[in-house]
Amino acid sequence: MVHLATVRKDDDVAAVTDGVAGVQLENDEFLTSVYGTRFAATELPQNEMPEREMPREVAYRMIKDELSLDGNPMLNLASFVTTYMEDEAEKLMTESFSKNFIDYEEYPQSAEIQNRCVNMIARLFNAPTDSDSDHAMGTSTIGSSEAIMLGTLAMKKRWQNKRKAEGKDYSRPNIIMNSAVQVCWEKAARYFDVEEKYVYCTEDRYVIDPKEAVDLVDENTIGICVILGTTYTGEYEDAKAINDLLIERGLDCPIHIDAASGGFVAPFVAPNLEWDFRLEKVVSINVSGHKYGLVYPGVGWVVWRSPEYLPQELVFNINYLGAEQASFTLNFSKGASQVIGQYYQMIRLGKHGYRSIMTNLTRVADYLSAQLTELGFIIMSQGGGKGLPLVAFRLPAERDTQYDEFALAHSLRERGWVVPAYTMAPHSGSLKMMRVVVREDFSLSRCNLLLQDIRLALKTLDAMDKDMVEKYTSHVQAHGINSHKARHNHPHYKGEKHSLQGKTGKTHGIC
Numbered sequence: 001m002v003h004l005a006t007v008r009k010d011d012d013v014a015a016v017t018d019g020v021a022g023v024q025l026e027n028d029e030f031l032t033s034v035y036g037t038r039f040a041a042t043e044l045p046q047n048e049m050p051e052r053e054m055p056r057e058v059a060y061r062m063i064k065d066e067l068s069l070d071g072n073p074m075l076n077l078a079s080f081v082t083t084y085m086e087d088e089a090e091k092l093m094t095e096s097f098s099k100n101f102i103d104y105e106e107y108p109q110s111a112e113i114q115n116r117c118v119n120m121i122a123r124l125f126n127a128p129t130d131s132d133s134d135h136a137m138g139t140s141t142i143g144s145s146e147a148i149m150l151g152t153l154a155m156k157k158r159w160q161n162k163r164k165a166e167g168k169d170y171s172r173p174n175i176i177m178n179s180a181v182q183v184c185w186e187k188a189a190r191y192f193d194v195e196e197k198y199v200y201c202t203e204d205r206y207v208i209d210p211k212e213a214v215d216l217v218d219e220n221t222i223g224i225c226v227i228l229g230t231t232y233t234g235e236y237e238d239a240k241a242i243n244d245l246l247i248e249r250g251l252d253c254p255i256h257i258d259a260a261s262g263g264f265v266a267p268f269v270a271p272n273l274e275w276d277f278r279l280e281k282v283v284s285i286n287v288s289g290h291k292y293g294l295v296y297p298g299v300g301w302v303v304w305r306s307p308e309y310l311p312q313e314l315v316f317n318i319n320y321l322g323a324e325q326a327s328f329t330l331n332f333s334k335g336a337s338q339v340i341g342q343y344y345q346m347i348r349l350g351k352h353g354y355r356s357i358m359t360n361l362t363r364v365a366d367y368l369s370a371q372l373t374e375l376g377f378i379i380m381s382q383g384g385g386k387g388l389p390l391v392a393f394r395l396p397a398e399r400d401t402q403y404d405e406f407a408l409a410h411s412l413r414e415r416g417w418v419v420p421a422y423t424m425a426p427h428s429g430s431l432k433m434m435r436v437v438v439r440e441d442f443s444l445s446r447c448n449l450l451l452q453d454i455r456l457a458l459k460t461l462d463a464m465d466k467d468m469v470e471k472y473t474s475h476v477q478a479h480g481i482n483s484h485k486a487r488h489n490h491p492h493y494k495g496e497k498h499s500l501q502g503k504t505g506k507t508h509g510i511c
């Protein structure tokens with residue numbers, strides 16, 4: 001049978017149209033589709049909070065549409081931060097959105113779940129748990145940055161207390177770290193008035209030199225920061241060498257391990273690497289739950305070996321409606337969802353699950369390294385699980401091409417891939433490099449799609465002459481896809497000259 005529809009005549013439909021024909025639609029009313037309202041034909045409010053409401057469907061759609069211009073998180077290979085969680089995890093987290101984590105009395109089970117996470121993470125990092133040791137302790141944070149602020153404060157306070165007890169000057173604390181540190185260390189030092197003492201990278205060493213680090217220790221040193229997985233090349237710094245040198249020289253100087261990205265990788269991929277509380281000088285460790293901890297942002301963790309390293313005067317007992325809980329945080333209120341998401345991942349995946357994921361990521365990173373080498377790139381990261389599952393690479397110094405890493409990054413961006421180009425930490429010859437962070441959802445087939453696009457981009461760039469490359473580069477720069485070119489930057493703070501980025505051109509690696 002054929003569905004041949006008959007078109008009705010005016011007379012047949014008059015009854016329907018008559019009813020609305022004379023009605024002038026009130027423009028304000030949300031009667032048609034979102035795009036039929038006046039909101040679709042005016043600029044969204046930008047400066048002044050609007051006087052009147054707007055329908056929720058319109059607000060939702062308008063904001064969603066605007067956000068569609070953000071990059072696609074899946075194609076963002078610049079960041080360590082989790083972009084995939086299972087539906088069940090998302091459901092649990094959504095259901096907990098309205099819980100304030102600090103409210104221990106009202107949400108005792110959320111607090112209990114955080115404590116379980118701290119226990120599991122502390123044991124993963126080999127915190128001493130035998131009966132002779134004092135209790136280790138730890139807390140959740142918003143991310144590694146807050147964790148690092150807390151770790152720095154604890155080291156500073158302990159050092160001050162020691163100096164006071166000895167009747168010595170305690171006004172000029174310093175901290176030792178690699179110039180490739182993540183920017184939060186610069187912040188911690190600056191915010192809490194601790195002098196930064198840098199061990200600089202060289203043209204072929206991007207991690208801290210253990211001897212140089214220990215040589216810098218003096219009576220004012222509050223501690224040494226050792227990075228388990230630097231943001232630039234993902235290499236693990238040699239915590240054991242620093243630990244052993246400190247012991248050999250009888251120095252009372254603690255080590256804090258910044259395991260923001262490596263804390264959930266090394267225990268599974270390199271279980272024999274000694275970097276954690278197995279080393280006696282390691283007093284505190286931070287890790288980002290939202291990186292290889294596999295939780296959406298923001299959750300981090302920090303663990304201390306014993307109360308000796310977390311002076312009592314920094315800890316507040318929060319009495320919330322009758323229940324007491326020791327608290328050491330910078331912020332008071334925060335959502336409970338992320339902590340709950342972390343617990344889900346740890347019990348859902350177990351060590352075997354994390355091991356499988358991290359091993360796969362390491363394999364994909366190794367595959368990508370091999371393919372990029374074939375294309376003529378120089379690989380700067382470590383393969384085979386000796387570092388984070390990321391690939392840091394650059395164009396060979398001696399080459400007959402006109403373009404640089406930044407041009408290649410821009411070209412890939414046209415396909416949606418965000419593969420950032422960086423200028424390395426100071427003293428490494430202003431080396432430019434690119435970095436692909438291999439995250440949970442970066443499977444081998446997606447990796448091959450990326451490789452295809454890299455080949456294509458190289459071909460396009462190769463075909464351009466010098467003039468054309470210059471035009472191309474200035475064109476993409478003018479379009480300013482980087483945040484530092486954003487319109488919202490306050491002119492007063494533009495072009496700062498006080499940080500490693502301001503002083504040396506190092507890119508504060510995002511994460």
Ligand SMILES: *Cc1c(COP(=O)(O)O)cnc(C)c1O
Pocket residue numbers: 080142143144145146182184227229230231258259260261288300511
């Ligand atoms: C990401 C990162 C940080 C900052 O961590 P957040 O969780 O983003 O606050 C600090 N140090 C290193 C080595 C990192 O990779």
